[in-house]
Amino acid sequence: MPAERIRDHAGQGATTVAARRRRLRADQARQLADLLRHQILAGAFPDGALPHEGTIGRDYGATRNTVRQALDLLRTEQLVERVPGLGTVVVCHKYRHGLDRLEGLAETLREQGRVTNEVRTVGPVPAPAPVAARLRVPEHSDVLYIERLRLLGGLPLSLDLTYVPMDIGADLIGCDLEHTDVFRLLETLTGQPLGSAEITLEAVNADAHSAAVLQAPRGTAVLMLERLTHLADGRPVDLEFIRFRGDRLTMSGLLHRAAAH
Template sequence: MTTLATPQALHARIRESLRSQILSGHYGQHDKLPSEKQLMESFGVSRITVRHALGALEQEGMIFRIAGKGCYVAKSKPAQTLTRLQGFAEAMHSQGYAACNRVLSLQTLPASETVAQAFGVAVGTPMVELRRLRYLDNLPVSLDISYFTQELGLRLAREDLASRDVFHILENDYGLPLGHADLSIEATLASAEEAQLLDVAPAAPLLALQRMTRGADGAGLELDFIRYRADRFRYQLRVERN
């Protein structure tokens, strides 16, 4: 007895076929994809099935649609290397993306146990918390929550944090050279607040990064808790065998 493929299986097959061709370079950036009619004929499916497949790729950010013209391959997903300590805007500008920030809040709070341990201070020590929503090409890509000592944080409060990277301010304005950062990356699910700010569904997958940046002298400068939209950002790393 022959088992008929479900509509879900059919549009998944189209989606994966197109995704594979995009990732392999068969379709390059800004190349036009086959029309809905061509895909219908190639896969022997209905228009609604094709539109489901294309809609899924559009949600992932792999393609974009121009009304009356069709679907095109989007820019490759922005990436930041793990082998070099860079600010977000610094890394994105080099790839041709326009990055900006929206400052959500900047306030003095008592250090939690995690923050206190990272900076080597007592729990409850006054620290400055900076919350920013970061955008690439006017689309939200990450929610950044950063902590600084009170002295440094109050200095930063006077800066243009909407358009400048903190790293750039520290090194170029304050003469505080960066040394290294310790970081961890894991998968997480969006809370209700994160989902609203990042324009994703509640419990959508996010990339969670925790990073402690220290100066050349080893002093703690910035502790970051960052939530990235997994469909709009990635980290990459080249690993040598020897």
């Protein structure tokens, strides 16, 4: 093999090794960021200040560069910030939203603050075909449409779009939607408890309207919860499309593994 080709091959090998090292450092930083994020969300730093970079490195067996990269990732998420004289501090607290119980937002977050509602739209609309099918009402028949901005401690948390069959929705129009969860109102109006809900959770980009209402950058990722709620007798009564600000909420739940068949 000519000397030039040997040198070229050696150079490529060095480049590959360097790339692997960079990838390894990036992987380690991401893993450390995941662990620190969990600690932050679990309230492990009650005074709001993270340990010194050297302490983090010793506790997690990470190099200083890895620690700095991990903290950079958390800063990009706007979860922490570097403050002169204080070090790295938590600047955004996320609220825990459980996924293992069927509750309204005010019920779910009752221990974390007061949820208020800004009712932006309420009134009958012709049911789009997918909505009619899921609520089991005739296509294009009227359903009650409700759009609410949900706030916690005065800060925008979610934008809720709700469809309710009109035989129940007609009575909802006169109810206090600003201070009461729709779930509680549905149980009062129907005289029976809610039974179950089908949910889908995914990340979507905020459209211009959602971003403006939630006071979030346009195109930012938001958590979209689609939920179809049934009464105890199985009737579907509430179809919701809820866009949560992902930087202010974390979803949690307790799952059980079914017995093997």
